[in-house]
Amino acid sequence: MREVAVIGVGMNKWGEHWEKSLRHVFTEAAILALDDAGVEKIDSMIVGCMSSGLFVGQEHISSLLADYIGQVPVPAARVESACASGGLALRMGWIEVASGLSDVVLVGGVEKMTDVNGNEATYALGTAADQEYECYHGITFPGLYALMARAHMDKYGTTREQLAMVAVKNHANGSLNPLAQYPFKVSVEAVLSSVMVADPLRILDCSPITDGGAALILAPVELAKKLKKPIVRVTASGMATDTIALSSRREITWIESTHQAAKRAYAMAGKKPEDIHVVEVHDCFTIAEICVMEALGLVEKGKGGKAVEDGLTSLQGKIPINTSGGLKAKGHPVGATGVAQAIEIVKQLREEAGPRQVKGARVGMTQNMGGSGGSSIVHIFERS
Amino acid sequence: MEGIIGYGASIPRNRIKVEEIAKVWGADAPSYKKGLLVEEKSVPSPDQDTITMSVEASKCALKRAGINPKEIGAVYIGSESHPYAVKPSGTVLAEAIGATPEVHTADFEFACKAGTEGMFVAYGLVKAGLIKYGLGVGADTSQGAPGDALEYTAAAGAAAYIFGREKIVAAVLETYSYTTDTPDFWRREYQYYPQHGGRFTGDPAYFKHITGAARGIMSKAGMKPADFQYVIFHQPNGKFPLRVGEILGFAKKQIEPGWLVNKLGNTYSGSSPLGLTATLDISQPGDLILIVSYGSGAGSDGFILKVTDRINEVRDLAPKTRELLDKNRNYLEYGMYAKFRHKIRKAD
Numbered sequence: 001m002r003e004v005a006v007i008g009v010g011m012n013k014w015g016e017h018w019e020k021s022l023r024h025v026f027t028e029a030a031i032l033a034l035d036d037a038g039v040e041k042i043d044s045m046i047v048g049c050m051s052s053g054l055f056v057g058q059e060h061i062s063s064l065l066a067d068y069i070g071q072v073p074v075p076a077a078r079v080e081s082a083c084a085s086g087g088l089a090l091r092m093g094w095i096e097v098a099s100g101l102s103d104v105v106l107v108g109g110v111e112k113m114t115d116v117n118g119n120e121a122t123y124a125l126g127t128a129a130d131q132e133y134e135c136y137h138g139i140t141f142p143g144l145y146a147l148m149a150r151a152h153m154d155k156y157g158t159t160r161e162q163l164a165m166v167a168v169k170n171h172a173n174g175s176l177n178p179l180a181q182y183p184f185k186v187s188v189e190a191v192l193s194s195v196m197v198a199d200p201l202r203i204l205d206c207s208p209i210t211d212g213g214a215a216l217i218l219a220p221v222e223l224a225k226k227l228k229k230p231i232v233r234v235t236a237s238g239m240a241t242d243t244i245a246l247s248s249r250r251e252i253t254w255i256e257s258t259h260q261a262a263k264r265a266y267a268m269a270g271k272k273p274e275d276i277h278v279v280e281v282h283d284c285f286t287i288a289e290i291c292v293m294e295a296l297g298l299v300e301k302g303k304g305g306k307a308v309e310d311g312l313t314s315l316q317g318k319i320p321i322n323t324s325g326g327l328k329a330k331g332h333p334v335g336a337t338g339v340a341q342a343i344e345i346v347k348q349l350r351e352e353a354g355p356r357q358v359k360g361a362r363v364g365m366t367q368n369m370g371g372s373g374g375s376s377i378v379h380i381f382e383r384s
Numbered sequence: 385m386e387g388i389i390g391y392g393a394s395i396p397r398n399r400i401k402v403e404e405i406a407k408v409w410g411a412d413a414p415s416y417k418k419g420l421l422v423e424e425k426s427v428p429s430p431d432q433d434t435i436t437m438s439v440e441a442s443k444c445a446l447k448r449a450g451i452n453p454k455e456i457g458a459v460y461i462g463s464e465s466h467p468y469a470v471k472p473s474g475t476v477l478a479e480a481i482g483a484t485p486e487v488h489t490a491d492f493e494f495a496c497k498a499g500t501e502g503m504f505v506a507y508g509l510v511k512a513g514l515i516k517y518g519l520g521v522g523a524d525t526s527q528g529a530p531g532d533a534l535e536y537t538a539a540a541g542a543a544a545y546i547f548g549r550e551k552i553v554a555a556v557l558e559t560y561s562y563t564t565d566t567p568d569f570w571r572r573e574y575q576y577y578p579q580h581g582g583r584f585t586g587d588p589a590y591f592k593h594i595t596g597a598a599r600g601i602m603s604k605a606g607m608k609p610a611d612f613q614y615v616i617f618h619q620p621n622g623k624f625p626l627r628v629g630e631i632l633g634f635a636k637k638q639i640e641p642g643w644l645v646n647k648l649g650n651t652y653s654g655s656s657p658l659g660l661t662a663t664l665d666i667s668q669p670g671d672l673i674l675i676v677s678y679g680s681g682a683g684s685d686g687f688i689l690k691v692t693d694r695i696n697e698v699r700d701l702a703p704k705t706r707e708l709l710d711k712n713r714n715y716l717e718y719g720m721y722a723k724f725r726h727k728i729r730k731a732d
Contacts, residue, residue, distance in 0.1 A: 018584055019588070114584070117582045
């Protein structure tokens with residue numbers, strides 16, 4: 001296996017881009033990544049996208065997007081693992097470079113979600129849950145995560161305020177990220193008085209509907225060395241699956257797929273949780289960040305809420321989480337999220353994160369998750 | 385100089401509160417009230433429709449104008465709830481006020497801006513010298529699907545304006561229209577309730593067109609927000625007109641006299657025209673007023689008006705809009721409301 005580095009990253013401003021199409025938001029990000037890497041031609045392309053079919057009625061987007069970035073006849077594939085599609089794209093691109101099959105691979109993620117109304121978007125997102133055992137009975141994702149939140153509160157004494165503090169922290173970070181969809185701060189009071197979605201989760205506990213793209217360029221480290229830029233290596237890629245139905249899990253407060261993916265990634269990189277300097281996690285709902293922190297081993301089981309309250313995960317904390325603003329403030333164009341997480345870590349390790357820079361960050365990690373944890377993908381990045 | 389010589393309003397006395405609608409659908413009333421800044425809305429009685437409200441508002445306008453209705457050369461009603469798909473509303477109105485047969489009549493439809501369209505064309509014909517007087521009415525018994533966000537605001541009301549060249553109450557100093565193809569809200573033929581594009585109805589639709597029209601007309605007239613005593617924007621909910629006013633640099637006190645939506649709801653084609661009747665009711669000679677409508681699809685019409693001394697002579701000749709809004713209200717429960725709005729029908 002060859003060592004793999006990220007040689008370029010690109011992301012556009014995320015938000016409600018009524019005036020842009022799927023190909024438009026993707027192309028913007030991809031061109032930024034190609035420019036950042038200083039390459040014109042790629043050997044292969046992998047795109048993560050959850051549901052272009054339901055959101056914009058377009059499938060076969062691997063070829064479409066390769067065409068629109070001027071790269072045909074390059075081999076291109078679209079991969080899907082619900083909200084972890086972006087993370088899966090990174091993993092598949094990493095495998096392709098590590099195996100020696102390709103040298104320069106563009107890993108992209110995209111989702112154009114605002115061309116449909118709220119009900120249609122809820123339906124499209126709901127396809128990441130178990131249709132027969134969950135959706136047909138009326139539950140949607142806010143409902144599933146609300147069950148997890150209520151159980152976590154009941155089992156570990158996690159408080160409603162602690163959930164709110166996740167959103168407060170991520171919005172504070174997001175206010176420092178000009179590409180974020182909602183780059184403003186919110187208060188605990190604002191979260192607690194926002195519209196109820198699924199008790200106990202309110203609208204400010206939930207990540208938004210977003211249009212956005214993200215792309216990065218992978219290459220063997222030997223090639224990266226010629227570019228005279230800080231070299232950020234992808235030193236581990238761990239993936240694991242779990243039942244996609246929440247009701248089939250042994251514990252609904254524990255995300256086993258994340259735990260398993262992290263275990264593999266830590267082993268591959270030869271790292272422990274305490275070795276990680278900065279982390280991007282999949283905070284599709286505030287409770288998700290708390291459960292994920294625990295499953296990644298960053299805090300003890302059941303102590304996630306307390307850790308957030310104690311400021312452990314803030315920008316100045318011991319283990320800063322979601323310095324980009326997370327899904328909550330940066331936005332969540334589902335297929336692009338996993339790639340954007342990696343971009344944030346690359347920026348942190350290159351010391352290009354501006355006012356949200358974590359000083360001295362040399363090892364970073366991303367965790368991207370499908371559905372309520374039916375799939376998880378963890379990557380570790382190191383600056384050499 | 386041409387301008388408004390008479391104006392009148394009509395608001396049904398029936399009301400339904402946001403809480404009453406929310407109760408039926410299991411929705412969170414405080415959230416809706418806070419989100420929409422609407423507390424209640426008007427509801428038409430079974431014997432009220434776009435035509436009857438237009439007649440009532442036009443009769444009030446005639447009282448203020450003090451003219452012979454036979455001299456009205458054009459009668460236009462703008463509405464998206466004309467009672468007939470084929471057969472004009474305007475002919476009934478023209479007959480009812482005694483303007484027939486020597487009169488040009490047309491029905492307008494442009495979502496919520498059809499009222500100001502009727503006003504625009506009536507004014508244009510007067511200005512062109514083709515007719516002596518022109519009547520433009522905005523009226524709606526608007527539809528909101530059961531349980532949809534629109535149901536909390538879709539209301540009923542009408543406002544009528546007679547334009548002429550003498551005895552002017554408010555002179556029209558400038559007009560402006562801003563139109564693009566923007567599909568934010570629509571109702572296809574044979575559909576009973578309209579559909580909307582959710583959040584798309586905000587920035588790219590309402591805000592883009594109103595700010596475009598307001599900036600355009602002020603630039604054309606060489607005026608700025610501080611020059612106006614009052615401003616009226618289309619009121620689909622309470623928040624939008626306040627926010628667009630803030631974006632454009634208007635103060636809340638300039639907006640408030642014509643801001644009726646918290647107690648009235650969205651009267652669609654009647655919305656900004658009713659805001660203007662309420663504003664004229666309290667205006668003084670010399671006041672400058674800006675009105676900007678908005679209709680989905682999408683477009684905005686703007687008028688700059690200057691109130692004359694005659695306002696003091698005509699103001700009390702017909703019921704004032706705030707009185708219609710605040711007095712003699714009859715609160716309905718959802719069942720009666722559902723019957724009145726034909727959401728339920730008695731079996732044959």
